[in-house]
Amino acid sequence: MTLDEEAVRERAVAFLAGHDPGDRTGFLRARFDAGLAWVHFPEGLGGLGAPRELQNVVERELAGTPQPDPGTQAIGLGMAAPTILAFGTREQQERFLRPLWTGEEIWCQLFSEPGAGSDLATLATRAVRDGDEWVVDGQKVWTSGAHHARWAILVARTDPGVPKHRGLTYFVCDMHAPGVEVRPLRQITGEAEFNEVFLTGVRLPDSLRLGAVGDGWRVATTTLMNERVAIGGGPVRRGGGMIGLVADTWRSRPELRTHDLHRRLLALWVESEVTRLAGARLREQLAAGQPGPEGSAMKLSFASLNQALSALDVELRGEEGLEYDDWTFRRSESVDFFGRGPGYRYLRAKGNSIEGGTSEILRNIVAERVLGLPSEPRVDKDVPWKDLPR
């Protein structure tokens, strides 16, 4: 018998009455143990086996209490947890989910490689079986939070002799294991939001394998579907977001205005507004239970708008646009479009059409999955990975 809304609320109220939010870790641990982490997870694994939508009830009751950190825990909560739930053994679930949720253990993602970006399935990091262990060698890139992470989700090639999608296996990687080296990856903005991770003879026990040998692509697809859902959004308010930044400068600095810039600003205002409305319409569709295909496509629009607006911003400022706020090489944990200068925004926005699926790949997806256009001739379907041109 699944729990109803009232029962969930009662549990949350009772939990709150019995625990001290002042002890952050203790409070979060207890909340997990009470099944109030993810109510739709099974009992004993942070949940109550209740319908997913009842999580809102818990969130309302526990608003204002300590919460997991949506920044550093993003990959753990958004990608690792659903994958461990779907493919992990009971032992793995019991070992990993609680500290993942409380934030005592941070997770990162070891998927992309220098040679495998859009074509992730062509990745080359090898995992070779050695008794009860796997020996992993390779290089991963674009890993955020790797320097904080205790664990990583990792996809590696275990059989180069079969077509690329079939020879992959999914692991939990111990980031403290010997042979794991994390180096910050400096970006064109001057900062390092991401890392490169070098794996050299890293030994992982077979108990860290998630799913069957050779089934890694299917497991990774679950992870990536959870990534896609997280993207999108965009400003809710008319004139909010990136267009708002530029418009504020425009309003407060009449001396910068020219007719050329004015026409471009007006056109970008219109585009920002119709993009915002399309996002709002998408949310209405989702709320009405009619999910539309616009979701993944919205990212295309946001990327190109961010790029056009930040480029205009630099040009608009004239002399000031020739400056840069800070080239200091340092790690940063997040993208800061609002706290930094126009030069940073201009450079950082270039990544919007690359990270989380390039605009090229997204256009393919829209064309094939939404518009039903035929795929291109494939040359890599039935070729063993080791024989693919690279």
Place this chain on the structure above:
Amino acid sequence: MTLDEEAVRERAVAFLAGHDPGDRTGFLRARFDAGLAWVHFPEGLGGLGAPRELQNVVERELAGTPQPDPGTQAIGLGMAAPTILAFGTREQQERFLRPLWTGEEIWCQLFSEPGAGSDLATLATRAVRDGDEWVVDGQKVWTSGAHHARWAILVARTDPGVPKHRGLTYFVCDMHAPGVEVRPLRQITGEAEFNEVFLTGVRLPDSLRLGAVGDGWRVATTTLMNERVAIGGGPVRRGGGMIGLVADTWRSRPELRTHDLHRRLLALWVESEVTRLAGARLREQLAAGQPGPEGSAMKLSFASLNQALSALDVELRGEEGLEYDDWTFRRSESVDFFGRGPGYRYLRAKGNSIEGGTSEILRNIVAERVLGLPSEPRVDKDVPWKDLPR
């Protein structure tokens, strides 16, 4: 021993002294017979076997005398003649070249088909051998001048059982033969510049075949290379051509001006000017004996400029832009960008990126032949034509 400049000039001067330009046909016939039609053609075939560049000497001397009509004779002079010279038998050359050059016989081109546009080699018009004759059935389209034409250059499929490029044969088609039906093809401008030509059981003697059976693609390539050379050009004068038309309206009609239109006009002025300069640079390169690859690419720019300018023109005129000068269905022999209204120009310019090689095909050509980018995987290379998906 080839003739030098002085010898050619003497011939032209002597010819002019001995013939009456008042008798147009007689004059042109005599000029052909004197070898002054194309000096680089062999003697007896309108030429003197002289270097090609000496043609200019003849043109200078005979300026102001009757000339072949570059409009109605365009296909004969530009495409049929070089092909007949390269692949025709001596009999064919003697039969066709003289009346072709004098304009007594007009030529048209039967290449494109409803199912074979960009992929011309996939054409389906069949020619089946029957003793000393070929029986031709099929439909051709986008044929200009077919209603005036005495002869056509025709590519037809003689062997459907081999890959598409290999089963083609090139013919001269008798446009007066039974089974040839010419219908005007109305365009979105209201006019018919082109025709559809239906071929039903048309019998052509084998003596009208040009080149070997199955060698039609190679022959057609010669024809098409001559088409490409003819395209390009564009305005020589700053502010000339299509931008000049719009600029004149802008200058003479201050009440139509808005800042929005102004910015777009200025941007298109710049683009027109840089495109004109690139064309001028190309001509300088050609004159210096350094032909550049820009040639076929310039057509891309002219097409998109014509389209953008004519679209702006309609919008600029406001109320007037809602009118159209004339929807009467009639044949027209040429494109009239300067004598017609903005609506006509807007609609007609749409064809600029389709006719003579679509912009898509031209971008492929630039990418592969100029930039050296690899071609896409081909699925039709070794498949018999009859088995190709259509």
Place this chain on the structure above:
Amino acid sequence: MTLLYTEVEEELRASVRDLLADRCRPDAVLRRAESASPYDADLWKTLSREIGVAGLLVPEEYGGAGASAREAAVVLEELGRAVAPVPFLTSAVLATEALLQAGVHEGLPAGGRDLLAELAAGETTAALAVSLAASPYRPLPPPVTLNDDGTLGGEIRAVAGADAADVLLVPVGTALYRVRAGDARIDVLPSLDLTRPIAVVTLSGAPGERVGAFDARRVLAFGAGLLTSEQLGVAEWCLATTLAHIRERHQFARPIGSFQAIKHRMADLWLDVARARAAARNAANLLAARPEPGTEAALEAEAATAVAKSWCSEVAVRVAEEGVQLHGGTGMTWEHPLHLYLKRAKASETALGTPGAHRDALSALADLPAPI
């Protein structure tokens, strides 16, 4: 805010679409466009009387449906999708709205009330005698004057729907007059848009009856806001037709829709159309609330109209133009109906304020002031 379609709206759409599928196929529209009478009077009668579209915006007290801009927008989407040659925009939207606004403050005189009832019943068709190219943001030129004997005189160019109208609603300064079409001279011009031709309306001592006040900005902006839904319908037809073509058409032994350059262009166009849908729906939704002039809501509706008209105008033209290109030679032929959509899209771009005029209006509406 709701940018979705209600069930009632979807039912209305279905009945209009079914009728058009039956009675207004593209080949029939093309044949009619070549004839002397481009408007399809029979189709308009059926749409008006059986589905009641003519009286959609007319209040129930005058026999109308008392519906809102939202429903009218859905009808326009379908009429755009079919480039239907019926005077819905000109009579049931522009003229009807002019009449409704004429009576808002002083109450309509009998002649106005009767006319509303006749319009609602589909017995009479009207046209607003204003240039289709008029912008809501510029003062109308004063082409018509009131003679001393109370008759009207003047010439109005580029009037859409005049040749389909029994009654002309003629602005004279800030007043709106009713004139019998039979008392005016109406000369249809060869028009870029074959399915909504324009005419010169000449009044020489034509009797006119004053029916109330006329606020050009409000009436034209209302029309512009709704026109975006027609543009959406035009764009959707072009997109769907082009998609179907490139799935079928083979060159180099592949559907041309499998070539990546074409796929990417289609993906971008689809995104443009998805955003046009949201923008047009937003304009219709805010206009449906009929906000009091000068209120925050009215400014929001004006901004939504300016955003939608500038965006949807350009998207409809772009999709139609790309459609022609991707149809290759076929798209350049008269016999393929695509050109009817291209011409409608291009003329609608100019209609009721160009994209540039609507963007300009955002200088004030979105507080993005022009350079001094």
Place this chain on the structure above:
Amino acid sequence: MTLLYTEVEEELRASVRDLLADRCRPDAVLRRAESASPYDADLWKTLSREIGVAGLLVPEEYGGAGASAREAAVVLEELGRAVAPVPFLTSAVLATEALLQAGVHEGLPAGGRDLLAELAAGETTAALAVSLAASPYRPLPPPVTLNDDGTLGGEIRAVAGADAADVLLVPVGTALYRVRAGDARIDVLPSLDLTRPIAVVTLSGAPGERVGAFDARRVLAFGAGLLTSEQLGVAEWCLATTLAHIRERHQFARPIGSFQAIKHRMADLWLDVARARAAARNAANLLAARPEPGTEAALEAEAATAVAKSWCSEVAVRVAEEGVQLHGGTGMTWEHPLHLYLKRAKASETALGTPGAHRDALSALADLPAPI
């Protein structure tokens, strides 16, 4: 008109290119950009003394090469292609041209003549103390004033090349003054363009020597016209580097340069660059003739500069941006030199008149008047 390169120009190009290939590889430029001294003084010395680029525009009577804008343009193409951190544009073009023009009518005083000779010899480097963002078409702000004691005071922001200069040429109204760099305060700012940083120049009672008249419009337009050749070089490097990358980089077992969407974008970019080459060459060619101000030829050169600067600015940015995109994640990394070009392209867009400012100038130069 000749838009081609002469043999002499090609030889000059080859010697500059060879030297840069040896001494100015992108990885070295990147390392230097991270250091305290972004300019490569040794490289500049070699370029100046061995190839003579510093004195290219200086007349032979002062020990220069007496060459024209055409040759300077070729050097700029190569320096752009290498994002070379040398003060050629700032010293050998802008400052030298300011000095030459200063002496055109009144003759240079001794201080000016000496300076020209020192510049030609590569012994001294100068900078024009004007904001890099200054437009030829707007009056310069008057940041510097002449004190009663004959010294100069004021602050000039965003000066390029000041930190590499021994001498500053400072406009004061319509006069040009020579100031020792050591007598000014020069604060380099963190700059968007890592290889041509800007500085704030502060003068507090700095001794200055008047060297002649200063016509901001002419000097800055000359600089803008030549900057287009540097932008061309930047664009050409980005195009070539991106082409090489997409031929090599495989995804889905194909070079990504075999995907049609990418091929078409590259074809369009190539056309843009081909047109940039013609435009930049045309500007250099017409400037090389040094037309008398006010003549038809001078107006033609101004129009050519406006056309070239608006076109080449946007093309360089577009090619650099597309380069980043098509390099994927690699293009976002600091260690790949592409970002040096992106930053140079973006800063050069603003430099010496934005594309919009140059298009605006065409309102008058091409007789396309603005709305009233």
